[in-house]
Amino acid sequence: xxxxxxxxxxxxxxxxxxxxxxxxxxxxxxxxxxxxxxxxxxxxxxxxxxxxxxxxxxxxxxxxxxxxxxxxxxxxxxxxxxxxxxxxxxxxxxxxxxxxxxxxxxxxxxxxx
Amino acid sequence: xxxxxxxxxxxxxxxxxxxxxxxxxxxxxxxxxxxxxxxxxxxxxxxxxxxxxxxxxxxxxxxxxxxxxxxxxxxxxxxxxxxxxxxxxxxxxxxxxxxxxxxxxxxxxxxxxxx
Numbered sequence: 001x002x003x004x005x006x007x008x009x010x011x012x013x014x015x016x017x018x019x020x021x022x023x024x025x026x027x028x029x030x031x032x033x034x035x036x037x038x039x040x041x042x043x044x045x046x047x048x049x050x051x052x053x054x055x056x057x058x059x060x061x062x063x064x065x066x067x068x069x070x071x072x073x074x075x076x077x078x079x080x081x082x083x084x085x086x087x088x089x090x091x092x093x094x095x096x097x098x099x100x101x102x103x104x105x106x107x108x109x110x111x112x113x
Numbered sequence: 114x115x116x117x118x119x120x121x122x123x124x125x126x127x128x129x130x131x132x133x134x135x136x137x138x139x140x141x142x143x144x145x146x147x148x149x150x151x152x153x154x155x156x157x158x159x160x161x162x163x164x165x166x167x168x169x170x171x172x173x174x175x176x177x178x179x180x181x182x183x184x185x186x187x188x189x190x191x192x193x194x195x196x197x198x199x200x201x202x203x204x205x206x207x208x209x210x211x212x213x214x215x216x217x218x219x220x221x222x223x224x225x226x227x228x
Contacts, residue, residue: 031213043204043221051214089156098213099169100146100158101206 002027006090006104013080013111021075021107023064023090031098033057033066033073034091038106044089047075080111115139117220119205125226126195134190134223138207145188146208146217147180151201159203162188163211195227 007022025033035047035057048057050066050073057064062077073090090104118137126132138145147159158172162182173179177195182188192199202224206217 044219093213098211103156
C-alpha cells in the first residue's frame, strides 16, 4: 500500500519567518496529495491539495507542489503568523480506490510574536 | 453549507460501559469514514461506507467496535465494553464517491475518555 513520511516537530518560529514542513510519499499510481491542518481544540481542516504531478496547491499563503521525481509534497509559507500555530498533517489515499487516507505523524508549529 | 457534524463533542464513560458516537455527513456525500486520533497511534482509519455497499471494516481494532449507517446518511460508531485504551478523538469524514482524487471533509470529532 501507499505510505507517507512527514517531518516531525515541534517547529518553533518567530512571526514572519519562512516555514517548510517536509513530506515524502510512496504510492501506486498518481493519487491526490493533501495537507490538513488541526487548530487547537478543533477537527481536521483541508488546507490544500494537488491532484497531479507538478500541480501546486495553495491556500492562506501556504503552498505545496506535487513532485513526482522526488516523491515529495513539502509545505511552505513565506511569512508565518501567530494564527498559523497548529498541527499540520500530510496525507494521501491508502490505496487506489481511495477508501481511506493515511496520514503522516503530524508536525506541531508554534509561532511567537 | 453545513459541514460534517458529530455528537457528542465530549464523552466520559466508565470502563466496561458501551458508548455510541454519531456522525451526520455533508448532504449529498455518499462516502463516510471513521478515524481515530490518539497520542500514541496518530490518525488511524477505522471503517468506510459507500452508499448501500458492504462497509470496509478493515481498520476496526477489535470486535468491540462496530458501526452502521442508516439510510445512507447518518452513521453510528459503537464501542462495547470500553477499555482505557479506547480513549481518543473519534473523527468522522465524508466525501463524494471515494476515489484516489476525492477530498474527505472532517467533522470536529468526539473526544472519548474512558475512566
